[in-house]
Amino acid sequence: MSNRFRGTYAEINLNNIESNYNYVKSLLKNKSIMPVVKANAYGHGVIEVVRKLVSLDVNYFCVSLLEEALEIKEVFPDVNILVMGVVMPNDFATASSNKITLTISNEFQYQGLLEFDDELSIHLKVDTGMNRLGFKDGLVIKEVIKNIGKNSYINIEGIFTHFATADSDEKYYQFQLDNFKKILATIDYDFKMIHASNSSSTIKYEQNISFTTHCRLGISLYGLTLDKGMSLLKPAFKLKTVISEIKELAKGEYLGYGITYQAKENILVGVLPIGYADGFLRQNRDSIAEINGKSFNTIGTICMDQMFIEIDKTIKYNDTVTLFGGIISIDDVATRNNTINYEVVCQITSRVPREYI
Numbered sequence: 001m002s003n004r005f006r007g008t009y010a011e012i013n014l015n016n017i018e019s020n021y022n023y024v025k026s027l028l029k030n031k032s033i034m035p036v037v038k039a040n041a042y043g044h045g046v047i048e049v050v051r052k053l054v055s056l057d058v059n060y061f062c063v064s065l066l067e068e069a070l071e072i073k074e075v076f077p078d079v080n081i082l083v084m085g086v087v088m089p090n091d092f093a094t095a096s097s098n099k100i101t102l103t104i105s106n107e108f109q110y111q112g113l114l115e116f117d118d119e120l121s122i123h124l125k126v127d128t129g130m131n132r133l134g135f136k137d138g139l140v141i142k143e144v145i146k147n148i149g150k151n152s153y154i155n156i157e158g159i160f161t162h163f164a165t166a167d168s169d170e171k172y173y174q175f176q177l178d179n180f181k182k183i184l185a186t187i188d189y190d191f192k193m194i195h196a197s198n199s200s201s202t203i204k205y206e207q208n209i210s211f212t213t214h215c216r217l218g219i220s221l222y223g224l225t226l227d228k229g230m231s232l233l234k235p236a237f238k239l240k241t242v243i244s245e246i247k248e249l250a251k252g253e254y255l256g257y258g259i260t261y262q263a264k265e266n267i268l269v270g271v272l273p274i275g276y277a278d279g280f281l282r283q284n285r286d287s288i289a290e291i292n293g294k295s296f297n298t299i300g301t302i303c304m305d306q307m308f309i310e311i312d313k314t315i316k317y318n319d320t321v322t323l324f325g326g327i328i329s330i331d332d333v334a335t336r337n338n339t340i341n342y343e344v345v346c347q348i349t350s351r352v353p354r355e356y357i
């Protein structure tokens with residue numbers, strides 16, 4: 001139980017994360033999952049998520065930042081971690097001394113690597129069409145490997161690419177996959193680890209890919225997907241708060257900043273101790289929230305620390321209000337806010353304690 005003094009928290013179901021991991025694993029023969037736990041495990045709380053996965057014998061994780069890798073290493077010094085984002089040569093020594101694996105995706109890092117004089121494991125990043133990070137040309141990568149090979153401190157452990165459209169454009173996905181295959185043939189190097197798939201590709205296509213060893217499972221570990229018909233995944237994040245104040249609003253009275261809401265009749269209003277500083281953004285106004293299995297309208301503007309809900313006489317102080325993760329799904333919130341489920345869970349700030357079941 002965390003040290004919290006208000007009724008707002010995120011309820012994280014680690015059993016669902018375990019179930020999602022086991023489900024995806026069951027789809028894969030002879031391949032390993034590297035869970036992606038960047039951004040505080042997509043908002044779910046990185047240390048507890050890693051703890052759960054370590055208990056399932058997972059020993060290789062992916063993050064985006066060196067800071068994120070260090071945070072995990074402090075608690076779990078023996079796990080392997082790949083930093084997928086760009087770490088600059090100035091920071092190679094920190095990665096080396098903490099046994100953290102880096103991604104090398106550009107000329108600047110490569111030049112730094114040639115001169116680096118301590119042990120470092122790396123994965124090379126190939127840009128097959130997303131045009132974000134990575135080397136694009138197989139012959140260039142071949143040369144990079146040849147020259148890095150002259151530095152005996154460097155262990156070239158793996159190579160990978162990333163798909164831009166695994167969930168949305170199968171043709172472009174296939175183009176990137178074919179491109180990766182061609183580039184690997186040009187490089188002709190015996191990598192210990194080759195990986196390409198994110199969640200969507202892992203679930204839909206990984207078994208048909210013959211040349212990869214691992215996949216990087218992010219959003220679906222947390223029970224979410226942008227694909228249709230994946231009912232076996234179980235979302236793990238519920239955002240909960242309570243009724244912290246109840247007041248009567250007489251017909252004609254106004255509510256909140258900007259007095260954007262005026263009561264058309266006498267109503268009861270519940271004040272909820274959560275706001276946009278918790279990552280429940282102002283664009284969520286005029287929606288619904290769940291109390292005792294029923295939905296109620298939220299009204300007025302969302303403040304930094306409070307918001308409002310129209311209630312009835314059955315609702316009492318301290319009743320639990322579920323903003324999402326119950327009858328209102330994370331996908332419902334994403335649709336309402338014209339965004340994707342990834343953003344809904346990532347944007348809940350660290351001010352909201354994560355509690356685990």
Ligand SMILES: Cc1ncc(COP(=O)(O)O)c(C=O)c1O
Nearest residue numbers: 036084162198199216217218219
């Ligand atoms: C390089 C890389 N690999 C894997 C992932 C995991 O993707 P997903 O969450 O769609 O599984 C991400 C997430 O953005 C990523 O940036």
